[in-house]
Amino acid sequence: MELIRGIHNILPSHHGCVLSIGNFDGVHRGHAEVIRRLVDKAHHFQLPATIMTFEPQPQELFRGDKAPARLSLLRDKVRLLDELEVDRLLCVNFTPAFASQPAQAFIEDLLVNKLGVKYLVVGDDFCFGKGREGTFEMLVAAGKEFGFTVVSTQSFILGSQRVSSTLVREQLQLGNLEQARRLLGHPFILSGKVAHGQKIGRTIGFPTANIALKRKVVPVRGVFAVRLFWDDSDIYEGVANIGFRPTVQGQVCQLEVHLFDFDGDLYGKRVEVELVAKIRDEQPFESLDALKKQILNDANEAKALFSFDAS
Numbered sequence: 001m002e003l004i005r006g007i008h009n010i011l012p013s014h015h016g017c018v019l020s021i022g023n024f025d026g027v028h029r030g031h032a033e034v035i036r037r038l039v040d041k042a043h044h045f046q047l048p049a050t051i052m053t054f055e056p057q058p059q060e061l062f063r064g065d066k067a068p069a070r071l072s073l074l075r076d077k078v079r080l081l082d083e084l085e086v087d088r089l090l091c092v093n094f095t096p097a098f099a100s101q102p103a104q105a106f107i108e109d110l111l112v113n114k115l116g117v118k119y120l121v122v123g124d125d126f127c128f129g130k131g132r133e134g135t136f137e138m139l140v141a142a143g144k145e146f147g148f149t150v151v152s153t154q155s156f157i158l159g160s161q162r163v164s165s166t167l168v169r170e171q172l173q174l175g176n177l178e179q180a181r182r183l184l185g186h187p188f189i190l191s192g193k194v195a196h197g198q199k200i201g202r203t204i205g206f207p208t209a210n211i212a213l214k215r216k217v218v219p220v221r222g223v224f225a226v227r228l229f230w231d232d233s234d235i236y237e238g239v240a241n242i243g244f245r246p247t248v249q250g251q252v253c254q255l256e257v258h259l260f261d262f263d264g265d266l267y268g269k270r271v272e273v274e275l276v277a278k279i280r281d282e283q284p285f286e287s288l289d290a291l292k293k294q295i296l297n298d299a300n301e302a303k304a305l306f307s308f309d310a311s
């Protein structure tokens, strides 16, 4: 998959595509269904299947810390969209200037002139441009004028629920990892680089790889059984805490992973952490000794869970 970073990187050779526009946060099963149809159309038209997404996501620009928690960072979306055989991902820098351009300019400059869209899939509630003046109906009318087809996405229902990023966030917040996985169609993974911490972990017998989460709002909190891997490494099992670490007066929300059967060096590595099951909520402890005892229990619980999983 080709990643086009910003409108200014669209080349004349990128003209002509079938396109879907959206946040695709989490790249869940509803998204996968939209993409499956898009890829079908791309084959039909012999044009690249293209996704337009935004960074930051629009709500993050408009609402800052009050925006919904981010399920996937751009890097995660690249991996997941690539797996779904998307040909191109256009990541638009969502600035106040971009957000406030007239809807007609978005259609004519970007969709028609730069991207040469032939087939467009968006939600029928999709709004765009200054004051959210651009509507689905406006796109349909523009399609007739400029020669492209516009269709709306259909709700993907699982059980009796419409799959959505909001529903995935709710399930994650409740600690229902299995349910989140079902809605996503893939495990929930947090990725990031291992940084140096306070070096307290090793003194209590539990070294923990600290992974910066790089998002304003984190969708999950608590202690989890996890699997960790990087590049072509083996898969390691372990326990992790996601939170502020009140026992050591932590200031930022962080992911900390202790791996079983590992004593190497992870500093600087970009790792992926799959949350397998929630064990408990984070809590303050009166001493490092009390924390250590609890982590030992957490580790035993996770190990039991993994061995049950394997049998």
Ligand SMILES: Cc1cc2nc3c(=O)[nH]c(=O)nc-3n(C[C@H](O)[C@H](O)[C@H](O)COP(=O)(O)O)c2cc1C
Pocket (backbone or CB within 6 Å): 197, 198, 199, 200, 201, 202, 206, 207, 208, 209, 210, 223, 224, 239, 240, 241, 244, 245, 246, 247, 248, 256, 257, 258, 281, 282, 283, 284, 285, 291, 295, 298, 299
């Ligand atoms: C499985 C696990 C559970 C943890 N639970 C908590 C907790 O409930 N409360 C807390 O303050 N710290 C908790 N921690 C500790 C911190 O996340 C962190 O590991 C510790 O402060 C060591 O920090 P360091 O890596 O910077 O040395 C937990 C760590 C692990 C590995």
Ligand SMILES: Nc1ncnc2c1ncn2[C@@H]1O[C@H](COP(=O)(O)OP(=O)(O)O)[C@@H](O)[C@H]1O
Pocket (backbone or CB within 6 Å): 194, 195, 196, 197, 198, 199, 200, 201, 202, 203, 206, 207, 208, 209, 210, 257, 258, 259, 260, 261, 262, 263, 264, 265, 266, 267
């Ligand atoms: N079993 C293990 N699980 C996690 N990290 C480990 C393990 N063994 C060694 N390490 C290394 O030790 C570091 C964590 O040690 P720790 O004392 O908690 O220091 P820091 O505060 O810098 O995270 C990790 O970043 C990793 O490089």
